[in-house]
Amino acid sequence: MADKLKKKSAKNGSQATLITRIVVFGILGVLLILALLDFRKKQGAQTSATKIREHLAAKERTSEDMLKSELTALLTGSPAVSSISPSSVAALGLAAAAERLDWKGPFRTYTIFVGYGAGENPPVEVIEGPGEPADE
Numbered sequence: 001m002a003d004k005l006k007k008k009s010a011k012n013g014s015q016a017t018l019i020t021r022i023v024v025f026g027i028l029g030v031l032l033i034l035a036l037l038d039f040r041k042k043q044g045a046q047t048s049a050t051k052i053r054e055h056l057a058a059k060e061r062t063s064e065d066m067l068k069s070e071l072t073a074l075l076t077g078s079p080a081v082s083s084i085s086p087s088s089v090a091a092l093g094l095a096a097a098a099e100r101l102d103w104k105g106p107f108r109t110y111t112i113f114v115g116y117g118a119g120e121n122p123p124v125e126v127i128e129g130p131g132e133p134a135d136e
Helices: 004-059 068-074
Strands: 080-084 096-104 109-115 126-127
Touching: 004 068, 004 096, 004 109, 004 126, 068 126
Parallel strands: none
Antiparallel strands: 080 096, 096 109, 109 126
């Protein structure tokens, strides 16, 4: 009789251990997926900022302006775009217009601010955001 109780108790204990392991691994799996999604958004913002800076530098070397229409081709991912007041971000200086590009991850939002000159297809004046170069 005692042997039957020990076996039944051991069986219940192993089922509880199995359920606990499944729950723990499930939670870890969800956290891993969320972390990967956040990393993807961060990489999108940093890659876009780097591409824009490189394109802007190349245009400056040839004394040309980088236009707003050229900017969308350089964006990685699909950021949320919103118009903002240039005076709300000190780094945008005397830009005539400005936009905020947001890559929203599950944990953080990665933002790039772009300042424009005047006009219908204005030149890009300044960029502020993730992946700032060390020499600035």
